[in-house]
Amino acid sequence: MRINWNWALLEKPVGNLCKRYARIVAQYPAPFIILPILLTAALATGLTKLTIFRNVDYLFAPLDARWKYEEEVFHNLWARTDDQFYPGKDVLRRKGLHMIVTAADDGSVLRLEQAQQFMDLLAWVENSTFVYNGTEYGYHDICLIFQNQCYVNSHANFLARIFINGDQDEFKVTYPQFRSTFQSDAIDLTMTLGGVETDPKTEVIKTAKAWLISYQLKQQTPLLNALSNTFETTMGQRIWRKETPTSLLNVYFFHSNTFEEELDEGNKRITPRFILTFIVVISFSIFGTITLKRKGSVVVIDWVTSKPYLAWSGVMATLLAIISAVGLGLHLGILFIDMVTVMPFLIISIGIDDMFLILAAWRSTDREAPVIDRIETAMQHAGVSVTMTSATDALSFFIGAMAPLPA
Template identity: 30%
Template structure:
């Protein structure tokens, strides 16, 4: 005979706790009905600060607080700090205001052709000289020349475009190897300037390229200058989306706020879907909470069994889930906890769990023997 050892289980303790809790709730049912909505209303005051505590920085949203890359980035930043008057592209790791533009020929061919390079140079000059943003007081218009990061007070002007234009004029005088081009006296790194290249098999020089990238690095200190740089980024975005047309080139672009704007757009698109989902779930839950019965004397007559039907349980399950969402988010905001934009999806997940629990309650009620009803 095998003796089974008794094992410890939490289930009896949970059953006992919820039995006592259910008795307590029933005994003080009116306070339990009134107090939770009042608490939710009080905690909902925290939503006043939701925009002040909102955090949409991708580095904060998608990475751990003590991520290894943050320590490594801090080391690089200390060794090569950002100096707006000694800026060298590729040597700074703290650039947080910039615009990158990729240019491609409409026919998909070589962008190192003279007419394509002239068109790209025209776009580069227009952005550098013609796009401006107003100051806060409206007295001045700031262009890229005022907001750029440069070296010895001279802005970076995408000089590689002019180099390619000169190369097409002088032929093979300029040795265009890849990724390091130029000559011994004036070397140039082309790894980030051109892409989708085709090399000459004989000497390894660049024969063709299908993409040229342009860079516009902007100042980010102090805070008011950072705001102007942000305004310039969006001014370039508006021009490229709505004002730029070219018969020769196609473009794609990104700036520092592009990922943040994408997160914002996802949040804005999600909210209408969230409202629609809540309404659909509410209708579905209430409809599923009804039980119908067929009368024995007349099987063609069907009526609602109000003993087994519990639409109020369905409504209570949805309401308690909404109260929990409002109370938890509101309390955290009252405590000053930053609101991560990725948490926008959480309410739908919590409501889904609450609906599942509500169906469990209704299923338990429906499974009760009729003699006990």
């Protein structure tokens, strides 16, 4: 006896369920139009709570990452406050502005004019002011204190003055460690100068390609943290606009909010493209559902078989779903991150795909049958595919949500 195996166990029950649901919708369409719009309007109020979360350390590291525990050990045992800052031996990731300075002509930064402009740059940073909540602040209000004064890159200051004053023959600055007769401890210059060329015999510095300077900032209180953020952003914008007094030097910067700012820039670049994509998708969906026919020698639109309103409603339904989902998530306190901005592209693609499945099933029905029967038959065939694609997509998102990586 031959046994016929049927592995499509869900096809018939899901198809019948979609068939019964489609008949109810076809007989009583008003509630299924009005209620989703009202529900979307209610959930859309969650958009008023929209705040984009951009903490890179939290988003792009596993929740149980070992480095978080190890960092906490260092934080608890050493330098727990801003008052315990010690340059060169600091183990915490603090707020800070870091700059690499090179010569505009790719030459040595230790030449007289370049060294003088480097000193002007240091003074420019240390004397810069910014405004926060209507009050003017400066670097000295948020700088970390070392030996009862603001940390001012003393090694870089010291070296630049030597070359400005022409005292390099007297001091004979060596690299990577400089042993001065004025200090008992050797000075490590590897974190101050880069691209260094030395005399092979004496290790005395001849030229250097770059300076590295850092301005680490206070962050112990919410106000100090906000002030440091404002200082970093303001100085970064000024450097980007080339407001530095350095015509002979190139200044490159990095600060503790650089990653977050780049994520913000990426989000700003995506938003206009999303609007354009949405317009293109609507246009494609509408034109893709239009059927042409020849009437004599003229090609006209067959409005009987064309379904542009179905395409438009399919896109609108997808848009309502996106607004509702985001609004509900914000009401529940779920963080909104830049990565979520790609979600509308995925959802719209899925929605348009399902819409075309339904349209194809509709066109395969008997044209002479009543409308309700045609809707019922179309959804019985297309509903299975729509349900399966939606279920697998939801499952993939759920698996992603279970991952220990918050982003």
